[in-house]
Amino acid sequence: MNMGMMEKLDVQTEALAREYLTFRLGDEEYGIDILKVQEIRGYENPTRIANAPHFLKGVVNLRGTIVPIVDLRMRFGCSSTEYNTFTVSIILHIGQRTIGTVVDSVSDVMEIQADSVRPAPDMNSAIDASFIRGLAQVGERMVILLDIESLLMSPDMGLVD
């Protein structure tokens, strides 16, 4: 009985709140599951890979492992993609892989209650609605919650064979 209670509690907390790392891409604010984030680093120039999609900036050396770097701004069709002192790479741990993503700036780690998440409407955008978990209202801001794992592992990202 005790066990059942515990499980129920777990499920409830998960449904209620989850921690998200939020970051900015242009004017938009996105959130990804904090558990997928390995570390945040300053942007460093990657080694270019020929014949790769334009949003794949190349590969970098992360303490001896070769990690591909994806510029999410290019993937999402942001207008300006400049690299300045605020530009950061979020290193993600997805499945067995380590993948870096470039974003304009990292804003916050926030807990987002499940009841504040609204489903994303069907619309014409650079990202498929299936990669969006929902839209969350946090104060005045709207945070787009991304399913980063299925986004990066999707075939059109060209990150996996």
Next chain:
Amino acid sequence: MAETSTDSSSAAAGIDLSQFYQVFFEEAGENLEQMEQQLLELDVTAADDEELNAIFRCAHSIKGGAATFGFADVAELTHQMETLLDKLRRHELTPTAPMVDVLLQSGDALKAMLARHQGSGGSLVDTTELLFNIRAMVSGEVPPVVTAAPAQAAAPVASNGGADQAAATEGQRTVELRVGPLGDPDVADNLIDLFKEITDLGQIEPLPELDHLPSVRRFKVSTSTAESEMMDLFTFHVAREQVKFVAFGQAEHASAASAADPGYGFFEAVGDGAATAAAQGDAAKHEPGYGFFDNAPGAPENKAQVALHVAAAAVAQPAVAKPVAKADKPQAAGLEASTLRVSVEKVDQLINLVGELVITQAMLAQNSRSLDPVVYQQLVSGLTDLDRNTRDLQEAVMSIRMIPMSTVFSRFPRMLRDLANKLGKKVELVTQGEATELDKGLVEKITDPLTHLVRNSCDHGVEMPADRLAKGKPEVGTITLAASHQGGSIVIEVRDDGRGLSREKLLSKAREKGIDAPDTMTDSEVWGLIFAPGFSTADEVTDVSGRGVGMDVVKKNITSLGGTVEIDSAEGYGMRVAVRLPLTLAIMDGMSVGVGEEVYILPLSSVVESFQVSTEMIKTVGGSGRVVEVRDEYMPVIELEKVFEVPRFDWEHNSGIMVVVEAESGRVAVLVDELLGQQQVVVKNLESNYRKVNDVSGATIMGDGRVALILDVASLVRRSRH
């Protein structure tokens, strides 16, 4: 005490022993391999005692371990093998080829069983036929000393009818077993567990302790197993010298045996009726437990027996001080002391760390280059030392992963023997350069391609004995496996003196398959045809080979390891397949070249030469194809700039260096901006986090911490062809 004896087996199997399983599996695997090798080397017509003993020891070690860890099926099969081997080494039977076959098959069955116990799945191994065969061989030429013992021994001793029942079993006899004097009488309880685990061994029940022989434990054993075999099993628990078999009755036989075989113990006459009565009484009283010796009812023994027992004890006395001895394995013990079993992960971790160190060292060296050596003399000399030490360290660490080719070669004698038997051919295998060392990762990956090549040689190459004789060749064909170091690579050759490749047959077959094969093709190009997918020149498909899948896979596998395959053949005289592999996959010598702002690495082993060119030297063919003349030979030019779409900012600059690289018997000239230098690079995998990139075999980390891509020369050469 009763508690100890009843619970020890389950407690031991449940808690203590599981952590040793892995050690047992490894040891058993090694023993099996050794046994197989020795069986193959065994000359049936003139078997050497030492060889037979060695084979026996292998089977014996496996059995002992299996029994201890409770793998009854393994123990039972090895037990039967041991029975046969024991007869062989005592010259009670003469070894025959079928025996070797059965023993080899048993070895295979054991491997399967062990794999199953290890949890790798697989179905239950059916050994009924094997066991039957072995028993038939054991009893075929000798009176049936050993018959299939009924499995009834598994059950605890029946309350009263136990002795009678055991005696009634065919081929069984009852002996009294005496163990001691023991420092700790509980040790003997292990023997009871042993009988429980090896159901084939027979039945054991404790007898009351004798007043005049303190700390000597007595058991009544009903068994069909020879004393020497039981003795061999017991040595895992108690010293050989402490174990004695005393026959129930049969005084003449026993004393004769004891004189003939002093090493195995004493056979003494025991008043049959009295002892049996005592045993029965005892068994009736203490049916569920095996203990209670101390306060058991005194057994009625006569004086003559007592005297004999005392004498026996006196003889055994000097040996008591010895610890539990495994005197038959002195060599193994010596080997263990000088080697260390370490998991591959640990070694790989070490290699990775050293790789990092090499990079850091290279970084330091690069940064210190601009320092004034006069001012920073100490720092500079320190860095020079660091350079040397890192290199030595790297070499030493890499050598841990190197294992001799003999580990690969050793599997072939068996395979070839089976194969030749099946095909009705006579083939001899010669191996050369077994000591040549190769990276463990490579060894694992090269085994399958080599197996295929050897199979091919045996199946397609070597002719039937009659054909060979007709051609004036020796009846027995020879397949040679040779490994040697050549520069930075290892060359493994598979040679045979069979029929060789037929140029005409290959050409006509190729045309049949729709492959463009003009008569002007060079020999080596023709031989290369056999690597085409679906290509087979065998007249008929056998279950060994001939389906045409294989050679292309062989080539693909070897190429993916960074190796090459060359074929040489003379029709009627045999052929030679040479596999050339890099020594290790983890580190290689590279030449760094600059194109625009970017740096690429060419494997140094594929670089033939480099030279400066002027634009006039590059000619075009058909408008776009570009060639360059190098010493009377035109070579296709590959512009790295175009292949990798290198952005260029200094428009005036012209690439002016050609690097001639070679792969898969093709050469291309790679056009680059500059040569930056040579260095050892640690090869990193791109696929672990990313994916395969065209024309790139991997990546490495340069001295400045940046990533440089390593070019796949073979793919560049292929690119030039289309």
